[in-house]
Amino acid sequence: DSGVTQTPKHLITATGQRVTLRCSPRSGDLSVYWYQQSLDQGLQFLIQYYNGEERAKGNILERFSAQQFPDLHSELNLSSLELGDSALYFCASSVAPTGYDEQYFGPGTRLTVT
Amino acid sequence: AQKVTQAQTEISVVEKEDVTLDCVYETRDTTYYLFWYKQPPSGELVFLIRRNSFDEQNEISGRYSWNFQKSTSSFNFTITASQVVDSAVYFCALRGNTGNQFYFGTGTSLTVIP
Numbered sequence: 766d767s768g769v770t771q772t773p774k775h776l777i778t779a780t781g782q783r784v785t786l787r788c789s790p791r792s793g794d795l796s797v798y799w800y801q802q803s804l805d806q807g808l809q810f811l812i813q814y815y816n817g818e819e820r821a822k823g824n825i826l827e828r829f830s831a832q833q834f835p836d837l838h839s840e841l842n843l844s845s846l847e848l849g850d851s852a853l854y855f856c857a858s859s860v861a862p863t864g865y866d867e868q869y870f871g872p873g874t875r876l877t878v879t
Numbered sequence: 880a881q882k883v884t885q886a887q888t889e890i891s892v893v894e895k896e897d898v899t900l901d902c903v904y905e906t907r908d909t910t911y912y913l914f915w916y917k918q919p920p921s922g923e924l925v926f927l928i929r930r931n932s933f934d935e936q937n938e939i940s941g942r943y944s945w946n947f948q949k950s951t952s953s954f955n956f957t958i959t960a961s962q963v964v965d966s967a968v969y970f971c972a973l974r975g976n977t978g979n980q981f982y983f984g985t986g987t988s989l990t991v992i993p
Binding site: 767798800807808809810813820821822823853855857864865866867868869870871872873 | 912922923924925926929931970974978979980981982983985986
């Protein structure tokens with residue numbers, strides 16, 4: 766158990782809908798990272814937050830947004846969902862903002878868009 | 880451009896054989912970080928190692944070893960005396976200090992046959 770929690774574990778929704786994925790980092794970790802893993806695109810980095818501030822941005826679509834709250838949990842919002850958004854979404858956390866330190870991954874949220 | 884190439888899509892070895900997973904990267908950054916992650920069949924991602932661009936020392940951790948060579952832009956991973964529990968998908972990743980994004984290879988699926 767990495768100490769990172771993600772909810773929900775599975776999510777099935779229809780095209781055009783909006784969903785929110787939630788991540789709670791390990792106790793003491795200030796950085797949260799979001800990744801998408803799909804058969805088409807492989808493993809992709811989406812975005813990083815450190816202590817509430819956006820730190821790095823990857824291949825995150827404009828339909829997607831994220832934030833990190835004062836209690837350090839993070840949410841990834843996916844809107845106007847398309848079939849191609851079906852993927853496993855991982856959250857990870859680490860102590861430092863650099864991204865160089867060890868990241869601890871949650872179990873992932875499997876999103877299925879029908 | 881920032882890019883990670885894992886040319887080996889799938890590898891099968893018999894238990895106790897040694898196996899090397901290749902990783903070649905491209906970056907224009909002078910400071911960058913390299914990582915290996917393991918994704919076992921259960922699906923969670925596990926951090927294995929990180930290296931920064933100024934540290935070319937090879938590292939050994941138990942049956943695992945990593946060979947970082949800047950001259951060939953490679954960061955290869957060797958498992959000695961492989962075991963069935965090593966069966967997983969292994970990802971190599973790069974993080975430059977321009978933009979702080981992570982770039983992942985497509986992964987190498989390792990199957991260790993008992």
